[in-house]
Amino acid sequence: MIQRFLPLIVTMAVLVVGFLLCAAQFPNFASLRVVGNLLTDNAFVGIAAAGMTFVILSGGIDLSVGAVIGFTTVLLAVLIEQAGIHPMVAFALALIVGAGFGAAMGAVIHWFQMPPFIVTLAGMFIARGVSFVLTTDSLPINHPLYSDLNEVAWRFSGGGRLSLPAMLLLGVFALSMLLAHWTRFGANIYALGGNRHSAELMGVPVARTTVGVYALSGLLAGLAGIVFSLYTGAGYSLAATGVELDTITAVVIGGTQLTGGYGLVLGTFGGVLIQGLIQTYITFDGTMSSWWTKIAIGVLLFVFILLQKGLLAVWSDRDGDPAEA
């Protein structure tokens, strides 16, 4: 059992050690306020990363995530500000569009047997392009519900607050873990990532699972877009550029293998927070260029990939152990 959880343990250990190091350097770091902000600031990346985890576990990839987030912010701004639709209705529409877009990509991937990389790359261009067609400007959203929603928070003593985006982030991860480990859909995703051919022979509904996985990723990208729109209070067609890569990074640092089949949703949560932690550290430091975040994340990603390779090698040594029979 330990083997399965080892990558998760490593991720969480890095997170805890990193947090303790930061706390040792900056006395104000270890506070509920910092933790609350960490969750709020990384909510949209985290929500999208949860969806990406399922896609990667199934052996695929979804490059359209960032573009779908950007598109959602633009769609919300246009619907709320220009069409005068109530934000709640607009949110529902955005989620439906996100899920439908993902499902369409999943369908193309399955029935035309296209590589997910290409299909979702095309999806990325389409989503980004449509955003630009809708508007090239940054459209502010001034609906009163936005400021109301931004006030929703669970406040702690000492100025810490668990904002609505943070709550959504935690809720999404709780539900994702349930979905991954306690439903047949979750088991089918792991099966697909383990070996597509075997999964098919074992009666896994491959079509339904593939479409479902990309629809889920699209849905969560839509939700991430809503959160991002709340966070920035605007719709902008260039928003969240490159976020798909941040989510893939979070998934890999979280111990999920890019080839699919192995990994845990909770690990992605750790991966998101590690990235956020590095960002927060550099903000606290104040003198470092924010590009150090990228360098640190790059190094970390590299280390984690090597670690996975090492773990895999150890596992395959165990293969064919006749003593088990």
Place this chain on the structure above:
Amino acid sequence: MTHPHAPPLLAIRGLSKAFLGVQALDGVDFTLRHGEVHALLGENGAGKSTLIKTLTGVYQRDGGTIALCGEEIAPRSVEDAQRLNIGTVYQEVNLLPNLSVAENLFLGRQPMRFGLVDRAAMRRRARVILDGYGLSIDVAAPLQRFSVATQQIVAIARAVDMSAKVLILDEPTASLDAQEVAVLFDVMRGLKARGIGIVFVTHFLDQVYAVCDRITVLRNGRLVGERRAADLPRLDLVAMMLGRELEAASHRLAQPEEIDDSRPPLVRFQGFGKTRSVAPFDLDIRPGEVVGLAGLLGSGRTETARLAFGVDRADSGSVTVDGEKTQLRGPREAVRLGFGYCPEDRKKEGIVGALSVRENIILALQARQGWLKPIPRRRQQEIADRFIRLLDIRTPDAERPIQLLSGGNQQKALLARWLATEPRFLILDEPTRGIDVGAHAEIIRLIERLCADGMALLVVSSELEEIVAYSRRVIVLRDRHHVDVLRGEDVSVERIVASIASESPPSPVPPSPVAEVRP
């Protein structure tokens, strides 16, 4: 457990299936009774896998009936067959190595509670099921942690738990060692006692007699016969499989001229072998000599050829070429030593379909010379034209993509590829497979001519008459061991068949011609 008056568990009558005009199954009957292990045997192209795939819903039959417990069925898919209580376990374990043992057993039918998978109940039930197979393992551990044999048993447990009437085992023992096979056989006997009918496909005759009640033999898509295992001597079984009338005399078409056995061999393999592939063997080949490798499918013929060319690395023994010990590190090394190899599956391992005949012919020569020193186009053209003429390769011109040629002409082009390198030792694996009768004879004549020119040849073939016709010596393989060497008057179809069928446990070190040469 058999019920003489009840309908048989599975009754297949007059089953036919054709692919693109090739009759893969032609009116085949097959009967499986309750609680029996029934071997389904036959050489390549016999129709075993077509029969199984028709039974498991992968293919749809063209004609005939399949009845399960007296009721006609027509499975349309693998899931459909599972619903009809027909389960299959393949040689390659088709389970998911990344999932736990329990998840593999219950994928798609997990016990649910409150709409969620009840993981505790799943593990509990998995333990109960595997206890029934004498397997007490950690069912929460990923499947890949366990040996192939354990995985095989998990696959069987899943198939039986899902569909408890007919179990098809398609070469389940191919990658197991002797001890693991014994465990598997215990499992099979246990299932038999529960009344399950098992269809057992294997290439190992010892295993057939160890565990099977009945034997059905197919050949070229037709039923040869069904016998009780106890009533069928091995010799008759091999004859049924190979389709030889033992009474019919077979002559050696040409007597290869005498070669002095005391002359130093060109190539000498000593204790050469690879675990789980071929047991260590000794083999000497002299210039101008053709050595045939005979045996049933899966006996280690092709594996021997691959080892000899360095495609697979041997893990024991040594090679001596021209009296000098060498390392056979891979095909490149082999080519440098003057070896050549025409593989069995020319589509997959031999020809490069989209390249022209000329490019295919010069491939090995160019590889040996190194890609930095390209052979001039004029020279390429000369070589290609010479071999097209010499081997009578029927192609409008040398620039035609080789995939447009017929099988026999592709085979000749492959031969040309190696002949162009002027090899001293050429290995041919099934040189006449899938080519028409005329080309067949030409290839045999070519083999004779090559050895008259002083080339040493090692030829694998399942056509016994053919082997007898050109081989000076025939090595017989059984269960991955070189079990016999026939020479001189002993080289005959009868002797080869008898040797394949003989029951003596394979000796670790086979009788070897080397022993006679040594002082």
